[in-house]
Amino acid sequence: MIESIAKVRDNLELSSDAAGLERAIAAGDLDSCRAVLHECAVSDSDRAAFYCRLGEAFFYRDQTEAALECARSAFELQPQRESIADFCAWLFSNCGHHNEAAAAYERLIVCRPGWAAGHRHASGSFAAAGDIDRAIQHAARASEIEPGRLEFAVHAGCLLAGIGLHQDAIGYFSRAAEIEPDDPLVLRHLSGCLLAADNRELALDLALRAHRLAPSDRPTAHHATELLLRCDCCAEAAQLISAALAADASDTIGYRLLSAAEMLCGRTEEALDAIDRALARAPAEAEYHLHRGNLFYRLARFEEAAAAFDRAALLDPDNPATKRSQLTVYFDSGRYREALAVGGALIRDAPDNEEYARAVLRVLNRRFETLDGDYVLLGERSAPPIRIARSPSGFWSAAQTQWRVIHALIIRETRTRFGDSTLGYGWALLEPILHILMLSLVFAVLMHGRPPIGTQFFIFYYTGIIPYHIFVHTSSSMTYAVTANGSLLQLPLVGTFDVILARGLLELVTDILVAVILLAGFGAIGLGLLPHDFSGVSAAVATVWLLGCGFGFLNAVVNAFFKSWDKIWAQLTRILYFCSGIFYVPGMMPDWIRDMLAWNPVLQAVDWFRASFFVDYAPHWLDRSYLAAIAGLVLLAGLTLERILRRRLSEPL
Amino acid sequence: MIRLEHVSKAYRTRNGRKIVLDDANATFEASHNFGILGVNGAGKSTLIRLLAGSELPDRGAVRRSGRVSFPLGFGGTFHGALSGRENAAFIARIYGAAMRPTIGYVEDFAELGEYFEMPVNTYSAGMRARLAFAACLAIDFDLYLIDEVTEVGDQRFRRKCAEAFRARMAHSDIILVTHNPQTLRQYCDRGAILANGALSLYEDIGAALTQHHRMIQETA
Numbered sequence: 001m002i003e004s005i006a007k008v009r010d011n012l013e014l015s016s017d018a019a020g021l022e023r024a025i026a027a028g029d030l031d032s033c034r035a036v037l038h039e040c041a042v043s044d045s046d047r048a049a050f051y052c053r054l055g056e057a058f059f060y061r062d063q064t065e066a067a068l069e070c071a072r073s074a075f076e077l078q079p080q081r082e083s084i085a086d087f088c089a090w091l092f093s094n095c096g097h098h099n100e101a102a103a104a105y106e107r108l109i110v111c112r113p114g115w116a117a118g119h120r121h122a123s124g125s126f127a128a129a130g131d132i133d134r135a136i137q138h139a140a141r142a143s144e145i146e147p148g149r150l151e152f153a154v155h156a157g158c159l160l161a162g163i164g165l166h167q168d169a170i171g172y173f174s175r176a177a178e179i180e181p182d183d184p185l186v187l188r189h190l191s192g193c194l195l196a197a198d199n200r201e202l203a204l205d206l207a208l209r210a211h212r213l214a215p216s217d218r219p220t221a222h223h224a225t226e227l228l229l230r231c232d233c234c235a236e237a238a239q240l241i242s243a244a245l246a247a248d249a250s251d252t253i254g255y256r257l258l259s260a261a262e263m264l265c266g267r268t269e270e271a272l273d274a275i276d277r278a279l280a281r282a283p284a285e286a287e288y289h290l291h292r293g294n295l296f297y298r299l300a301r302f303e304e305a306a307a308a309f310d311r312a313a314l315l316d317p318d319n320p321a322t323k324r325s326q327l328t329v330y331f332d333s334g335r336y337r338e339a340l341a342v343g344g345a346l347i348r349d350a351p352d353n354e355e356y357a358r359a360v361l362r363v364l365n366r367r368f369e370t371l372d373g374d375y376v377l378l379g380e381r382s383a384p385p386i387r388i389a390r391s392p393s394g395f396w397s398a399a400q401t402q403w404r405v406i407h408a409l410i411i412r413e414t415r416t417r418f419g420d421s422t423l424g425y426g427w428a429l430l431e432p433i434l435h436i437l438m439l440s441l442v443f444a445v446l447m448h449g450r451p452p453i454g455t456q457f458f459i460f461y462y463t464g465i466i467p468y469h470i471f472v473h474t475s476s477s478m479t480y481a482v483t484a485n486g487s488l489l490q491l492p493l494v495g496t497f498d499v500i501l502a503r504g505l506l507e508l509v510t511d512i513l514v515a516v517i518l519l520a521g522f523g524a525i526g527l528g529l530l531p532h533d534f535s536g537v538s539a540a541v542a543t544v545w546l547l548g549c550g551f552g553f554l555n556a557v558v559n560a561f562f563k564s565w566d567k568i569w570a571q572l573t574r575i576l577y578f579c580s581g582i583f584y585v586p587g588m589m590p591d592w593i594r595d596m597l598a599w600n601p602v603l604q605a606v607d608w609f610r611a612s613f614f615v616d617y618a619p620h621w622l623d624r625s626y627l628a629a630i631a632g633l634v635l636l637a638g639l640t641l642e643r644i645l646r647r648r649l650s651e652p653l
Numbered sequence: 654m655i656r657l658e659h660v661s662k663a664y665r666t667r668n669g670r671k672i673v674l675d676d677a678n679a680t681f682e683a684s685h686n687f688g689i690l691g692v693n694g695a696g697k698s699t700l701i702r703l704l705a706g707s708e709l710p711d712r713g714a715v716r717r718s719g720r721v722s723f724p725l726g727f728g729g730t731f732h733g734a735l736s737g738r739e740n741a742a743f744i745a746r747i748y749g750a751a752m753r754p755t756i757g758y759v760e761d762f763a764e765l766g767e768y769f770e771m772p773v774n775t776y777s778a779g780m781r782a783r784l785a786f787a788a789c790l791a792i793d794f795d796l797y798l799i800d801e802v803t804e805v806g807d808q809r810f811r812r813k814c815a816e817a818f819r820a821r822m823a824h825s826d827i828i829l830v831t832h833n834p835q836t837l838r839q840y841c842d843r844g845a846i847l848a849n850g851a852l853s854l855y856e857d858i859g860a861a862l863t864q865h866h867r868m869i870q871e872t873a
Contacts (some may be wrong), residue, residue, distance in 0.1 A: 408746035487729040492706030647709045
C-alpha cells in the first residue's frame with residue numbers, strides 16, 4: 001500500500017497531477033488516488049470531479065464507506081455545483097444516508113427550480129430520515145407543481161395520514177382518486193382516512209369498492225373486513241374474509257379477522273377454529289393467543305383460557321391487557337393466589353388505570369372473603385387501659401341477676417302463652433268457666449240440684465277445678481320450657497332452670513288471678529262464698545303448685561330427650577281429671593276405691609283445698625303431710641334431674 | 654378476663670365422641686384481643702359458647718371477670734315468636750340495662766324498619782345478624798365474643814359495625830373467630846389455636862396465623 005502510494009506520488013511528480021490521477025484511476029488504484037487527491041495540484045472543480053469519479057468507482061466495488069467519504073469531500077468542495085449535488089444525492093440515497101441525501105436534493109432543487117421529481121425525492125429522503133415535517137413540505141410542493149401526478153398525491157396523502165392529519169390527507173387522496181378513480185390502493189387509503197375522520201359510511205363504500213377492484217389483494221381485503229366489523233356488519237365481514245381466504249388460504253391476518261368476525265357473530269366455536277388456523281401459521285403472535293384465550297373464556301373453558309393467556313403473557317410480558325385477562329380467568333376459576341400475583345403486576349405496570357384497580361380490588365375482596373373492600377383499620381391501642389378485674393359477683397348480685405332473668409322470661413312467656421289465639425289471655429279465664437259450666441249442667445240434672453258439699457254447684461266444681469288446673473297447667477306448661485326457648489338458652493345468663501321455673505311461676509300467677517276473678521264473679525252474681533280458712537287454701541295452692549313444679553321439671557328434662565313425652569303426659573292428666581275428685585267427693589265412692597284414690601296427691605290437694613274452703617268438710621282420708629312429702633320428693637327429683645342433665649340441655653339443639 | 658381451668662368438653666355425634674377440649678388450661682387476659690384459629694370442625698364455636706357460658710364444660714371450670722357478652726354469631730340468641738323490639742327488651746331486662754335507651758339504640762342501629770315490630774322468625778339471616786350486632790353493642794360488655802359474623806350486611810352497615818366496635822374497643826376486649834386473616838390482624842393482637850382438644854395461646858396473632866397455616870399444610 002505504502003509502496004503503491006509512493007509510486008503514484010512519483011508518477012504525479014513526473015507528469016501533471018491531473019493526468020497522473022487519470023492514469024491511476026484507469027489502473028484501478030483507487031485507494032492510492034484517494035490518499036493523495038487532497039494534496040494534488042489541481043483546481044477545486046477538478047478535485048471535486050475526481051472525488052465523484054472515485055466515489056462512483058468505490059460504490060461499484062461495494063466499498064460503501066470509501067464511496068461516501070469521497071462524495072462528502074466532493075460535496076464539501078463544491079456544494080453549489082449541480083452535477084456534484086446530483087451525484088451526491090444519488091449516492092447518499094443509494095447508501096441509505098437519507099439525511100445527507102435530503103441535503104443534496106435541497107441543493108439540487110435550488111439549482112433546478114420547479115423540479116417536481118426533486119421535491120418528491122427530497123420528501124422521500126426526509127421521510128426516511130425521520131424529518132416528517134420537511135418531508136410533507138416537499139411532498140406538498142411536488143404535488144403542487146404537478147397536480148396531475150398520481151404518485152405525488154398518494155405520497156403526500158400517506159405522509160399526512162401517517163402523522164394523523166387525516167383531513168389534509170383526504171384532500172390528497174381525493175385528488176389521487178380523481179386522477180385514477182379505479183386504483184384500489186388509493187381507494188383503500190382514502191377509505192382509511194375517511195374512517196379516521198369518522199365518515200364511516202363513505203369509508204365502507206370505498207373499502208368495498210377497492211376490494212371489488214382487487215379481490216386478491218390482502219391488505220385491501222383486510223381493510224374492507226375491518227371496516228365491516230367496525231360498522232357492526234359482522235356477518236358480511238365474515239362472508240367477505242371467508243371468500244378471500246378461500247382464494248388465499250395462507251393469509252394469517254385474514255384468519256385473525258375471520259375469528260373476530262365469527263366471535264362478533266356469536267359463533268365462538270368457529271372463531272376458535274379460525275384463530276387456531278392463524279396460530280398454525282404464526283404461533284408466536286401474542287395477540288392471537290390473547291384472543292384465543294378470550295374465546296375459551298367465553299365458552300367458560302377456564303383452564304384452556306388460562307393456558308392461552310399464559311402463553312400470550314410469555315410471548316409479550318409487558319402487555320397489560322394480557323394480565324387483565326389472566327386476572328379475570330384466574331379469579332373465575334378460583335385461583336385467587338395467582339390472580340392476586342398477576343393483579344399486583346398489573347397495578348405496577350399501569351398504576352393509573354382505574355378499571356384495572358377495580359378488578360384487582362375485587363380479587364382482593366374475594367380473597368379476604370369480604371365485599372367492596374371495606375376494611376376499617378382499627379387504630380392501634382397505644383396504651384391499653386388496665387382494668388381492675390371485677391370480683392366474682394356475690395350471692396346478692398347473683399340472686400338479683402337471676403331474678404331479672406326470670407322476670408324477663410315471665411314477661412317473654414306472657415307474649416306467647418297462648419300463641420296466636422285471638423282470645424289470648426281470655427282463654428285462661430274461659431277454660432275453668434267452661435269446665436265449671438259443663439260440670440254444673442251435667443250434674444245439676446244427675447244430682448237433682450244438690451252438690452255433695454255446700455249449696456252451689458259452681459262453688460263445688462270451682463274448688464275442684466282450681467287446684468287441678470294449677471297442677472296440670474304448671475306441670476304441662478313447664479314440659480315445653482326447654483324446647484320452646486332453645487335460642488334464648490344461648491344467652492349465657494339464661495339457664496334451663498330459669499326458663500322452666502319462669503313458666504311455672506307464670507302459671508301460678510295466672511291461675512291465682514283466675515281463681516280470684518272467678519270468685520269475685522260468683523260474688524257478683526250472688527253466689528259469693530269466701531273460704532273459711534284462708535291460710536289453708538293458700539297452703540293447698542302452694543303445695544299443689546310445688547307438686548306441679550316437681551313434675552314440670554321432670555317433664556321438661558324428659559321431653560328434651562324424649563320428644564313424645566308431652567303426648568303421654570297429656571293423656572295422664574286427662575286420666576287424672578277423673579281420679580282427683582273434681583266432680584265428686586271420694587266419700588261417695590266405695591271404701592276400697594276411695595282408699596286407692598287417696599294415694600293420688602292431686603286428689604289430696606283438691607280435698608285440702610275443699611277442707612279449707614268449706615267449713616263443714618273434713619275428710620278423714622286427707623293427709624296433708626303425705627301431700628307435702630310427695631311434692632317435696634318429686635320436686636327434689638325434678639331439680640336433681642335438671643341439675644344432672646343441665647349440661648346436655650344447654651347444648652344447641 | 655376469662656380463665657379455663659382443666660376444662661374438658663366433648664360431644665356425642667353419630668361418628669362417636671368428638672373432643673373439643675381435653676383438660677385445657679388457658680387465660681384470656683384482659684386488655685388483649687384474641688383471634689381464635691382452628692380448622693373447620695375443631696370446635697371454635699363451641700369454645701366461644703363455653704367462654705360465654707352458653708354451654709357448660711363436662712369437667713373443669715370457666716372463670717370470668719367482667720361482663721362477658723353473649724356469643725355474637727349466626728346461631729340465634731333470639732326468640733323467633735317475639736318481635737325485634739321484644740327481644741331487645743328481653744336482652745335489656747336480663748342485663749339490667751335501662752329499657753328505653755337500650756331499645757332505642759337497637760332500633761336505630763339495626764335499621765330493620767317495620768321489621769323491628771315483626772317476629773324474628775320472619776327475618777332473613779342478615780337481618781337477624783344485624784339485630785344481634787345491635788343488641789350486643791347496646792349492652793356495655795367488657796368482653797365481646799364474636800363468632801364468624803364480622804362480615805354481615807351491606808358495606809355501609811359493616812362500616813358502622815366496625816366503627817362502633819372501634820369505639821367500644823377503647824375500653825372493651827374482643828375474642829374473635831373468623832377465617833379471614835385480614836380481619837384477625839385488624840382486630841386482634843394475640844391468637845389462639847384450637848386443635849385436637851388442645852388450646853394454645855400465642856403472644857402474637859401473626860405467629861398464630863403462621864403456625865395455623867403450617868398445621869393446615871401438614872395435614873393437607
